[in-house]
Amino acid sequence: MTTQIRCGFLPLLDAAILIAAREKGFTEAQNIDLSLVRETSWANVRDRLAVGHFDAAHILAPMPLAANLGLTAIGQKLIVPMALGLGGNAITVSNKLYAQLREPDIGDPAEAGQRLAALIAEPDAPKLRFAVVHPFSAHNFELRYWLGASGISPDRDVDIVVLPPTLVPDALSAQSIDGYCVGEPWNTLAVRAGMGRILTTKNAIWASSPEKVLAVPEALLDDNPDVIASLVCALTASAHWCSDRANAEALAEMMAKPDYLDKPEADIRAALLGPAGYEPFARAATFPWQSHALWLYSQMVRWGMAEHSAVNSHAAMQTYRPDLYRAALANVDVAVPAANAKVEGALASPDQVGAHTRGAPGALLMGPDGFFDGLSFDPDQLDRYLAAYEGTAGKVPQN
Amino acid sequence: MLEGSPSVLVIDTQPARAAIIEDGLRAAGYDRVEIITEITGIAQKIEASAPDVIVMDLGNPNRDMLEDMLRITRAVKRPVAMFVDQSDKQSMEQAIEAGVSAYVVDGLRKDRVRTIMEMAISRFNAFSRLERELESAKSALSERTTIDKAKRLIMASRGLDEDAAYGLLRTTAMNQNRRMVEVAEGLLMSAAILGDGGRQT
Numbered sequence: 001m002t003t004q005i006r007c008g009f010l011p012l013l014d015a016a017i018l019i020a021a022r023e024k025g026f027t028e029a030q031n032i033d034l035s036l037v038r039e040t041s042w043a044n045v046r047d048r049l050a051v052g053h054f055d056a057a058h059i060l061a062p063m064p065l066a067a068n069l070g071l072t073a074i075g076q077k078l079i080v081p082m083a084l085g086l087g088g089n090a091i092t093v094s095n096k097l098y099a100q101l102r103e104p105d106i107g108d109p110a111e112a113g114q115r116l117a118a119l120i121a122e123p124d125a126p127k128l129r130f131a132v133v134h135p136f137s138a139h140n141f142e143l144r145y146w147l148g149a150s151g152i153s154p155d156r157d158v159d160i161v162v163l164p165p166t167l168v169p170d171a172l173s174a175q176s177i178d179g180y181c182v183g184e185p186w187n188t189l190a191v192r193a194g195m196g197r198i199l200t201t202k203n204a205i206w207a208s209s210p211e212k213v214l215a216v217p218e219a220l221l222d223d224n225p226d227v228i229a230s231l232v233c234a235l236t237a238s239a240h241w242c243s244d245r246a247n248a249e250a251l252a253e254m255m256a257k258p259d260y261l262d263k264p265e266a267d268i269r270a271a272l273l274g275p276a277g278y279e280p281f282a283r284a285a286t287f288p289w290q291s292h293a294l295w296l297y298s299q300m301v302r303w304g305m306a307e308h309s310a311v312n313s314h315a316a317m318q319t320y321r322p323d324l325y326r327a328a329l330a331n332v333d334v335a336v337p338a339a340n341a342k343v344e345g346a347l348a349s350p351d352q353v354g355a356h357t358r359g360a361p362g363a364l365l366m367g368p369d370g371f372f373d374g375l376s377f378d379p380d381q382l383d384r385y386l387a388a389y390e391g392t393a394g395k396v397p398q399n
Numbered sequence: 400m401l402e403g404s405p406s407v408l409v410i411d412t413q414p415a416r417a418a419i420i421e422d423g424l425r426a427a428g429y430d431r432v433e434i435i436t437e438i439t440g441i442a443q444k445i446e447a448s449a450p451d452v453i454v455m456d457l458g459n460p461n462r463d464m465l466e467d468m469l470r471i472t473r474a475v476k477r478p479v480a481m482f483v484d485q486s487d488k489q490s491m492e493q494a495i496e497a498g499v500s501a502y503v504v505d506g507l508r509k510d511r512v513r514t515i516m517e518m519a520i521s522r523f524n525a526f527s528r529l530e531r532e533l534e535s536a537k538s539a540l541s542e543r544t545t546i547d548k549a550k551r552l553i554m555a556s557r558g559l560d561e562d563a564a565y566g567l568l569r570t571t572a573m574n575q576n577r578r579m580v581e582v583a584e585g586l587l588m589s590a591a592i593l594g595d596g597g598r599q600t
Contacts, residue, residue: 040457
């Protein structure tokens with residue numbers, strides 16, 4: 001029997017797994033009729049999930065956490081049975097700012113940060129303005145993390161504004177912002193149009209870091225748990241297909257369609273293969289690491305968006321459901337990490353970690369997963385991690 | 400005018416729709432209504448008008464920006480919630496169906512908010528209906544133009560008068576079980592390709 005799933009998405013590169021799942025028949029093979037509904041704002045995605053218009057959604061990783069912590073308008077409990085990839089964001093700046101920073105190495109956020117700090121410290125320096133697409137986004141948190149670790153207070157030394165992704169390249173060329181941290185293809189599009197340059201990437205700030213996730217209402221777990229498992233299976237098969245570079249051309253072609261991204265195929269292909277390094281499958285890219293959830297939560301606390309308590313951190317962690325992911329893929333030839341959480345920053349270079357395939361022990365190539373400032377995040381030491389940032393005005397932590 | 404009626408700010412990039420909502424609100428006795436159709440400088444505008452209720456269309460990609468602004472700038476002095484009552488799922492659904500959202504300052508009387516929302520929802524729906532009617536009127540107009548063109552083509556190529564040309568089109572359509580406009584389109588297209596006005600002799 002076929003189950004209908006209505007899934008909301010925003011026209012971004014990391015909607016790839018969902019788009020290919022429908023277009024290549026991965027959902028159909030799991031008896032799911034997946035309809036994809038393009039939305040214009042994350043608030044609309046959230047609201048339509050809440051009133052039951054959507055059964056699932058492509059959503060910014062911190063949004064389900066914010067919803068479960070009661071921080072957003074409609075308090076609907078959401079769960080995350082899988083992630084929708086790693087990387088795929090970048091910080092793009094105006095050509096002018098790029099020249100002022102003397103064209104730093106794209107893979108060296110520390111260098112770019114030092115030069116930016118020096119520029120800001122100059123007498124009579126104008127206050128720079130950066131854009132992100134949503135306060136509860138990995139973009140906001142990685143931009144702030146990079147600024148803070150570079151000795152720049154995100155709240156005092158620069159302005160951070162929220163703009164829809166469709167408007168950021170125009171805002172950059174109109175000089176109403178100096179840079180932005182946004183998902184692809186909006187960095188590649190600006191670069192290819194000559195409007196700006198990529199200063200550094202999400203992967204350079206935090207290697208193998210999370211971006212979008214699949215969110216479903218918690219109620220679906222009671223109503224139809226099997227459909228969650230089928231969806232995870234279908235999307236995993238799709239992610240595998242998407243990660244094969246030999247399919248980049250076909251993927252770009254389907255994503256370019258008017259119903260999806262509605263952008264030139266060449267730009268989408270360039271974004272798929274570009275420096276922002278979107279990874280849909282390898283390195284356990286779709287595994288919902290509870291350490292990712294907790295790091296995102298730690299940033300909400302750090303920037304005053306959430307109040308830290310044992311109850312809240314538990315709620316954040318439990319939003320991510322590696323158990324559902326594991327159960328869904330129990331009979332599939334995919335290596336699934338053995339742990340639910342990991343120390344972020346433990347792997348300086350790629351390494352084999354413990355995993356299971358069809359229940360049999362094995363290994364999975366993971367990492368690197370470090371932060372550019374050399375600090376790591378141990379989810380078991382959350383209190384200590386947070387305490388180090390207290391009273392730093394959002395800058396470098398006290399050890 | 401209602402005694403101490405709440406002030407309403409309508410943010411809609413479609414001026415025509417914003418105007419009919421304003422009209423509806425004024426007719427219902429809400430005389431403190433402002434409209435913003437331009438997104439630039441929206442923060443200052445909201446701060447200046449300090450509304451009790453903000454009505455915004457869901458098609459606006461700036462919704463995330465607006466929510467963030469309400470969250471941090473305290474442009475609206477008291478905390479804001481969305482929709483009438485978060486537990487009132489039905490009215491929320493109706494609002495989303497209609498394509499409208501609202502932000503309401505905490506503590507505002509629920510019946511007041513409800514009236515405003517009901518007004519916005521019904522006017523949004525009326526506007527969509529109007530748009531659909533306009534759309535079909537437009538396409539009806541263009542259909543008539545197409546049929547007229549084809550008719551003139553037949554008149555010129557066959558030397559028929561207007562009524563006979565129209566009759567020929569209609570008979571062809573009936574015989575082929577197609578709509579007249581389809582026959583007319585086919586005729587015009589083939590004439591354009593052949594470049595001879597569809598002359599038969």
